[in-house]
Amino acid sequence: MRVDVERLARASVKRLASYKFHLVHAIQAGQALRSIEKRRGKLAPHVCRQIESYARDVFGDAVYAPWLRVYAALNGAFKEGWIPDNYYGAVVVPRTKGSYGKISSLKSASWLIFGDESFPDIGYLANGLFYTTQNTVISGVELQRTLFRETDRIAFKRDASAQGKGVFIFDRKSFDPNFIQSIGNGVFQTFVRQHELFDRFTPDSVATLRFTTVVEPSGVISLRACFLRLGRAGETHIQSGSEVCIAVNRSTGELDPVGYLNDWTDVREHPDSKAKFSGVILPAFDSCVRKVLQLHGKVPFIGCIGWDVAVDMHEGVKVLEWNAEHNDVKFGEATQGPCFGDLGWEHLRSGRGLAPHARLA
Incomplete structure (x- = not known):
């Protein structure tokens, strides 16, 4: 029997890439879980068993359990409907975006696609x-x-x-x-001159709001998550390794009283400026929401988009970036989720789990 060496080689490369992808996520989730459990206590054994079973039954493999553990540890309980970040990247992104999502990585394409003055x-x-x-x-x-x-x-x-x-x-x-x-x-x-409210937290870099919008099965575009990203003292721009993130109420634009450092340590004030999060309502929030929904309407063939938006000193909306590939969903899921439970994303999987050697959970 003739062996198709090229096909076998492609399959091996694909399996290796999948293994590495899930391994990185398992490591990241494990670090987050240890940090959260150090302050909030260990997840109960029955919750761990529930998560393991849910990952296998709903998503097809226990490799998707690590992020579910993180979400549960932060919330003190497990909730059905959560989407693991690696399931989002491995299954949801290719099935709901395809090659169209790659467009957002080409910065010069933004004006051609949207032609909107909100882009600076x-x-x-x-x-x-x-x-x-x-x-x-x-x-x-x-x-x-x-x-x-x-x-x-x-x-x-x-x-x-x-x-x-x-x-x-x-x-x-x-x-x-x-x-x-x-x-x-x-x-x-x-360079955006941000609204004075954000200067209270971090005057050295521009604060951004991360909005996550989706296209529902009916075609309606809706907002599913929002959080504020703040830089640290002395930094010219926000960096993921040191940023401070605070969930935002999607209806009112009010900050949650508790924010999180990069290692998932919870804080109630900015670690440098000491400005507190409680009671803060963000300026021009409704305008920001209208703008990202309007912009997503111009590319409805991309199922989910993350938008980085700033508010300038005159309450103008400035869209600094949009991410139509693997935009971050784990922070929104952990602090506001389940955010996508009605979209049927759990049914996008093929039904086949990873090969036995690729199981990492």
């Missing part, structure tokens, strides 16, 4: 050429005049930048077109 884009670098938002090619000298015409500070974000990496802040003196070209493709944005 003022120029692009693509394949060695500088462009205006009207797709006019300009020189490095013209670029500098264009970028600093109405601002003295700009941000540059590389394509596919994430977790605060690939973000650079420049002023007139530090800006160097040659250096920019060495970085690679990306977008130039006006």
Whole structure:
């Protein structure tokens, strides 16, 4: 019998990639769980058994149990309907977005797709050429005049930048077109002067609201989660390794009294400024919600999108970024979820679990 070596090789590579993907998530979830249990106590054995059974019965494999344990530990109980972050990445993302989700990693595409003034884009670098938002090619000298015409500070974000990496802040003196070209493709944005409320928490970097919107089976687009991301003292922009996250009430725009550090340590105030979260209602929240729902309506073929939105000093809505690939759902699920229980995502799986050697839970 003839052996298709190429097909076997592709299958092996795919299995290895799947194993690595779930291993990384198991490690991250394990670290989070240990941090939470150190302060809140161990999950009860019967809850662990319930989670293990649920992961196998609903999602097809116990490899999806680690994030469910994290959610349960933070809430003190297990809730049906939670979506594990690795199930979201492995099953939901490819089935509800396909290749369309990759568009968001190309920063110069945002203006072409949305054409919306809420994006603070003022120029692009693509394949060695500088462009205006009207797709006019300009020189490095013209670029500098264009970028600093109405601002003295700009941000540059590389394509596919994430977790605060690939973000650079420049002023007139530090800006160097040659250096920019060495970085690679990306977008130039006006540096947002944030609303004074956010300066109470962190004046050094721009606070952002992370909105998660979905397309429901009926075609209606709805908001499913929201949290505030704050940087730390001395940082020019938010970085995932040090950020402070606080859940936001989706109806009122009010901050939850408790926020979380990167290691899931709970805090009731910003660790640097000592500004408390309790009782804070965010400015222009309803305007932010309307804007992300409107924008998602322009790309309804992408099932779920994460939006990073800032509010400027005049309460203007500024969409700094959108993530249509594996946007973070674990924080929303842990603090506000189940957020997606009515969407039928648990039925997207093929019904076949991972190979025995790939089981990590």
